[in-house]
Amino acid sequence: MRKHKTDRFIKVLLLCSGLLFSAGCLRGCTSSRPPIHVNPNMDQQPKHIPQSSSEFFYDGAAMRTPVEGTIARGTVIDNPAFTTGIGQDGGFVDSPIQVDETVLARGQDRYEIYCTPCHGETGDGQSMLQDRTGVQSADLLQERLRSMPDGQIFDVITHGFGLMSSYAYPLSPMDRWSVVAYVRQLQAQGQLPQLQGTPEETETEQPAPLENQ
């Protein structure tokens, strides 16, 4: 009688440890299935947040491109020299903006985010891109670029050139002109320009939100 009870106890113990063992085994395993999520808690809602997918459209993207030719509120209008860098005569224009410290600070800020990876901090083309891949990008300090009209640099940022893609989507026209101004300063000094104050300080002076440009 007693023996029978012990057997049963051992069996249960074995079963439990077996379960524990296999659970431990599963813990370390990877699974291609998404994690267990018991309480839905409105984590997924029937709406489209940015960059979500939609089965409705043939390309699966819920983000749509605006119809060509439409103009949103807040877009700079009736100033083609400012938005394209090309004047009425078809030639490139000089920078249409008044360059001051806030513009340069904004230009430096944008330059360091979007341009430094390829063109380097000083604009000499010595960059992370070259270090890692050996691909040489343009030296912004070379004579050809120094003599280039402002509008042409603006045009390259807008449409891209060679391997470089367009930077129109993250940089508003005002930001692009600020970058042009900053590049001009790099060219003039041939080294890191000495701005008054640290970038952090100057940044707060002129926030210039992107969507307003």
Added chain:
Amino acid sequence: MQGRQYWRSIERLLESPAIKEMLSDEFPEGASDPPRDLDRRSLFKLLGASMALAGLASCRRPEEKIVPYVNAPEGIIPGIPKQYATTMPWGTTALGVVVESHEGRPTKVEGNEMHPTTQGAASLWMQASILSLYDPDRSRNVLRRLAEEEESEAEQRPQEDSEEEEEPDTDIERPQLIRSNWDEFEAFWEEESARLEQQGGQGLAVLSRHYSSPSMARMMNRFRQRFPDSLWVAYDPAGESNILSALGSPETVIQPHYLFQRADTILALDCDFLLTEGDAVAAARGFSLGRNPEEGSSSQDESSESIGSGSSKMNRLYVIESTVSLTGANADHRLAVQSRNIPAIVERLAALVKNPSSREGELTGEIDERIRTIAHDLRNSDAPLVLAGRRQPTRVHAQILEINQVLGAIGKTVLLNSNPDARFGTVQDLSRLTDAMRRGDIQTLAILGPNPVYTAPADLDFKTAMQRIPAIIHLGSHVDETAIHSHWHLPEAHFLESWGDARAADGTVSIIQPLIAPLFSGRSVLDLLILMAEGPGRQAYDVVRETFGEGAWEKALHDGVVASQSSAGDPTSPEPVEATALPGESVVQPEAAPVVSPEGLEIVFSVDPSVYDGSFANNGWLQELPDPITKITWDNAALLSPSTGEDLEVENGDILRLELEGRHLEAPAWIVPGQAHGTVGLALGYGRTRGGFIAEGVGVDAYSLRTSRWPDVAGGLKVTKTGGRYRPAQTQEHWVMEGRPLVREGSLSQYRQHPGFASEPEEHLKAQPLWEAPEMTGQYQWGMTIDLNKCIGCNACIVACQSENNIPIVGRDQVRNSREMHWLRVDRYFTGPPESPEFVFQPVPCMHCENAPCEQVCPVAATVHDNEGINAMVYNRCIGTRYCSNNCPYKVRRFNFFNYTNSFPEIVKLSMNPDVTVRSRGVMEKCTYCIQRINEAKLKASQQDRAVQDGEIQTACQQSCPAQAIAFGDVSDSQTRVSTEKGSPRNYTLLAELYNQPRTSYLAKIRNPNPEWPESSEA
């Protein structure tokens, strides 16, 4: 309060036992019951919901993909919406809109503050058009009727060849439509047009809507050149052809434009100018600006300059009408008169205006005395304005013009603009078309937009007239009643998907720019007209650009208004018309305006205040929107006055058989206080047999009783009770606040003598808080005022809130159970005798009490106060006890009894505002003061290192309000508009005795009655 008694329904006034029993429960019967007698709609929704639950049973998080832009468009930052100005065509006028776009998807329609027809406000139809864009039942493909030889072949082919969306149909008459494409149609049209061109267009007819568009007018001329002998008819069941026929002709259109802001005495005859007629948004704005009870204050509104000088005067509105319209509900003096008697009144008025001592004519007694008083007031007014509604015949409008001339209103409060780009037609034109169709004169009929099988007068029998025509082309947004009898059905693009232009009644020209590429390869009327007039090649964009030329194109798109230039021949400058040059009464042929039979009851057809003429019937927001007067949702009803109801021994919900000229219709009865004795009112736009899942089978089809002789008002109606009963889903008795002075009002003279009448009742209160007040230390303290004097009760705020805050619709059955989800309701109170009551509207959102009773009872702190005074909901914490709703004295909390949103088709998800949580089942929700807008403005201000400016944040309801009744802002700053309004002596809070300290307060309503008004002898 001034001894006035307010009541919400006849049953309440008479204290019927049923309603007493109902009111003894705080929540209406059924509000906590499981669903019974599921209608089709709710059943499908529940099925969808339960299927979604089954999907969740796997307990795994669904996989989500990140899909970025491949070529990111310039200027779009994901997560930051952009605004585009465009235009919504609206009959012979146009509404300027600004549309919010999230990553290229339009999600919200607002008014365009630069466009004079909207001035930043938005009607409920403008708001709801966004849902129509994402309507899952929209027509998706070009459809073609099988030729006879193909038809026998098709019978052997499997079913999937036929149109997928079509259910198998038992209608044998209906020919089979198969899926086709635009190339096939273009090939067909090339062949057809070549043949027609040789005949000079003989045998070709076009049926269009009314329109007002420079590019349409240009293409129309080109079409005329190509097909000189073709027939063009414009038809719009809700059009203003009676008014336009009195002023001009379809070839030379002259439109009236009313300056309500300047008017100080207004008489509206059967005219709902505040909601359903003309430029209603601008009219409501002008009317409310001209209704300022504060003494000596100048008009504070910046938009006044576009209308004219502001006035600190308080206007007076007289309304003479049969069924209760929203305008009538806002009148200072309202006369309930049958519509068919209004021509006689206008005649009498014309005589009195010319000669005040003219002797009595047909009218006698009390009514004549009142007309004399009105005429006297109009004659003594500096800026009088008389207008009649579109159901009144042409000769009435000719007389109205004359009256306005005699009163000197032309040029002062009424402007007449010639509109070279508009086109309208009358019912007679439509009947000429059907005659030609019956004679076999028409071989090709192109229907560009309208749905004549549904909307044409019943005696024209458009459907059978179509049978003789070998080629019918139908362009429409849905596969509707007309589409299934056509040879070609073409999907119509929504205005948010197409290029075009439009001219408003005041002469403002604006461009329609698309917000998104057509979702279902649809094309606009202009697109199709270009194809028909020129053949394939040019797009609508090219034509519109050609119309306006190079100059200021970008600015016109950006602003949403084409700047007016003075140069001759410019398409944008309106031409004012001299009143003397008008044809006046001479144009009106007597036979064109047959006198309505005085026998029997009168039936009055009106445009529905929610689904309009039926074109919005498949829009769930509008179907669920309570009618402003009857508060019925999801249905129309035969509206009767209490005395007519007594005569016929009819109660609310009795099914009536309406018989008119051999046609009959069964409709539920509804008693409306204030309705004229002997008038039966019936709204158009319901009873669709085809046109979408939501539209079909809702209400009764009033068009089936309309005849071409009397399309708007008809006599000789016979009404019998069938014995059946029907209970429409009605929100009138929902969320009541029993017997307390909730609406406060006074007359202008009372207010001048005793300004504090509204707030004084609160002063004696010495209430103490029951619990510790939360600390409100935030930089801003948000608050709201709602001016009952300005509110016209139009419901635009409800739809705005629904659109902004992702509020679901629940279906008729759930509304019957009082489960409607609207965060904002508009209460409607009657006061006075049931035959001639006065009306008060009161929008009630969450009050955002500082000592909120709801917060005290929530066991999980799901509703808490923030430090800026907002009573916030934390949806994720909510476990659905509904204690908060029980403890809310204002009854503004809404509970998700079901997962109303889980069964959304993918396309409806596109319409959701990404900035607002879509709530799930078991969660309480309520007005948040549009907290997403507050946070957006606060973020932007902190980015720019400044404080939020007054007026920078507009709640959705405030922004849409045509009457500017709602003010929102920081109450801790005494300079803000909301603080100024809270300082008014008219300011009061609801249920102040409870010491809830609501942040939302009301300004009392002021009426401006004529002291010389003869009191009713009955009273």
